[in-house]
Amino acid sequence: MLLEVVDIAKSFGSVQALRGVSLALKPGSVHAVLGENGAGKSTLMKIISGVFPASSGTIRVEGQMVHWNRAEQARAAGVSTIFQEFILLPNLSVAENLFLGRELRTPLGLVDRQRQREESRRILARVGLDLDPDVLTGRLRVAEQQMVEIAKGVMRDARIFVFDEPTAALGDREAARLFDLIRQLRAEGKGILYISHRLPELFELCDEVTVLKDGQFAGHFAMQETTATELVTTMVGRTLDQLFPPHRTGGPGETVLELRDLRTTGFAGPVNLAIGRHEIVGLAGLEGQGQIGITRSIFEGHAPETGEILFEGLPLGHAGPAGGVAAGIGLIPEDRKAEGLFLPLSVARNIAVGLLSGKGLAQPASVPAEDIAAQIQRLRIRLRDAAQAISELSGGNQQKALLARWLVRGVKLLICEEPTRGVDIGAKSEIYAILRELADSGVPVLITSRELPELIGLCDRIVVVRDGATVGSFPGGTSTEEEIMAAAIGGQRA
Template sequence: MTELVRMTGIEKRFPGVHALKQAQFDLKRGEVHALMGENGAGKSTLMKILSGIYRPDDGTVEIDGQPIELSGPKAAQAHGIGIIHQELSLMNDLTVGQNILIGKEPRRSFGRLDERELNRQAGELLGSMHMKLDPKTIVAELTIARQQMIEIAKALSNRSRILIMDEPTAALTDAEVSELFAIIGRLKSEGVGIIYISHKMDELKRIADRVTVMRDGEYVVTVEAADTPVSTIISMMVGRALKEETVTIPDLDTAETALSVRGLNRGRVIRDVSFEVRHGEILGFAGLMGAGRTEVARAIFGADPKDSGEVFVHGKPVSIGTPKDAVRAGIGYLSEDRKHFGLALGMDVRANIAMASLGQFTDMAGRLDEKAMQATANDYIERLAIRTPDDRQEVQLLSGGNQQKVVIAKWLLRDCDILIFDEPTRGIDVGAKGEIYRLLAALAADGKAIIVISSELPEILRVSHRIAVMCEGRLTGILPGGAGTTQEEIMHLATLRDAMTEEHA
């Protein structure tokens, strides 16, 4: 196959971080080349250099065998390079069609926007992706999964011949993943070279031709995907073999109920949902995209209004109208979209950890005790093994896994008795996932009541003591966690439209 891209000797430094050290990568025409590594390995940084977002401090980038300098994203696009970022970059107040064709909108005479032609072109592209979606829909009204598919459509509209996909399936259902893989297959047959970054190891055998592994900013190895066991790739990523750990089911019969929800309703997205979580328990929430899992969490936390229903904390009714009310009641919520709702990206690690507990560091005159904040931040950096040069590092410069740990530290400092984790390992590598799983188990062992929402069934089975399954806004069943339940049993309830009649325990 003809070589499209060759990157050699790539160096990149940020304040306090040597992100890339003599990194290398190549891509051939009509192949899917997976780029693997733990969070902080340098994968996204290397691809941001290829897409013109960052400029390398040293090294060479060749396209079609010719050395080039990429002065910015437009220069990269001119060479046929497109990127689908892990973090969404859509404009929520614009329509689907306007987002897909932004910068290349069809015009009529006198430069006026041809809205009808724009919607036709966007609709044609969506149709080629088998997406039944009105181009006139406002993006803010879509789920994260739908928004991710719009990002993909936006990149495809540029007719890229080198396409970088950074965690493209992180928020997609199994059906949507199959559609995406079908699109990738068609692009391969047309000679498009695809660079595929993912932490979902099961995708490698389905989609990748070759795999390059990076670790700590350096190139490790390139192997043929078909000839290399996933366990070998994982050990090359983390530098060690990982042990598969399963949840230990404690005896919770005598544990007190921490959170009880009764008759929760919100339009058609939450319909008469009732459940409880005990101290020391991890209650998993499973279901297909749009089942109402996140909506339940947001209603409990006061982020969205509820139509009716009661919430009890430690057996006492609480009135929660805002997130501030929920925090006062001892409830913490880690959103699936940590960058928008969990972090202040431009602020440092210290400030992010302390932001929900500033009263602990403020004297009567309203002055902050910076030394106490520093000591506390460093304590959590050590306890959670947050990889950062120091507590003054900007959070936006940390890897996804370490950003998630900062959010967790924020709520641990607040000492919430009830913690809701919404997609806690989304966009996090296999090594960091294990750390999050162990942290969840440790929190439960300390008596915290935990809700975990996840789209990954193996994850739900691994961490949960019990599993609540939702379908179309209703709770359709509660199953035992661990080895007591199969994925097939969860999927049966996830596609069951009748409301729950009894607990499967």
């Protein structure tokens, strides 16, 4: 065994994050670690990569017992971790990042840039990356940064690679390239631990899977002998077809929002779209085809280049998000951490933000405890108490808090960009149910999503966007991924 984790437990204060978790990684294999957020995957990964020690239990690398307190020790023992938050330094060059902490030096003791550059080229070539080693990593695309991380592990001759949701920020082509690289590592006899929420890619890539639930070992399967249903059931105690609420059987209701011949900056357009009172409409399309331009035009109301937006029959005349909020529109942004949350503030404050807009600066910023408690309960946000910093919550619970922000205010239209990005499956199904409940109660929902199964499973109607234009509309539930993709790609590549 390359890596054996036996009976690991970890507690933070009174919180027991892990209990009796065991896992064995064979050389030349890709081992998935699956579990809901909060199931303890990240904690386990951090113990394996030495960020903090376990409270009890043992870790053996090639049979040798190890005790790590710092990431450096794990790295020295051959564990390379590609963290979810990249640890490349944006202000250093690729070569400097690769050699950080173990710089090559000239006889004078200075950094030997020339030799580092040459070495870097060699290593980058090994992971199939054609990059100038002098370029700033901050200028690289996310996928390239990941590759550099991997190159760093390869360079250090790591035997164990830990990937923490590596495809969360990647496009399909980049993901495919990453998978190739991971397969190459496997072929070289490395052991790979792979965390992801995306079941399909696990089947594509992994050899075996360990499932965690509530900080405990919940199951271990060979990938070829298991099914998605079985994994989901093990993980959340629920089957996959229960993930989505049933589609609406009645009509869409009267039109609440209508976009007529809308053209957004930088795209050809036009967009023509109408959303009924009881509908969930999804915007599909390839990456960056103007979906976000559409949602932001509605919410922020910046004058579109041409065309108009009618909301409840009247043209939207506001400029800026405050106007959108005042008109009764709520937006849950794609980049939750940067645009949605106030990370250091409490959950209660983050929810109460929804009540602030439209208030005078001198008015008190009320935090109505009862209303907030009601939303926390309704959305089943899992937390210690409402005063807890929102940064401590899992992605799913953060997303629910953002939903609560608009529910506590009461909106007439909800826009949700990537409603379940970085959200575990259990929370996903809860969020879907809430969105459906909203639509049923007369608050239409407009979502954008990169995940076609999500659009098909959740939405009443899927509108495909290509180069800022609406090019097709498909009913939810019955459409196939293929026909939506075909519309999204259009004539160009098909």
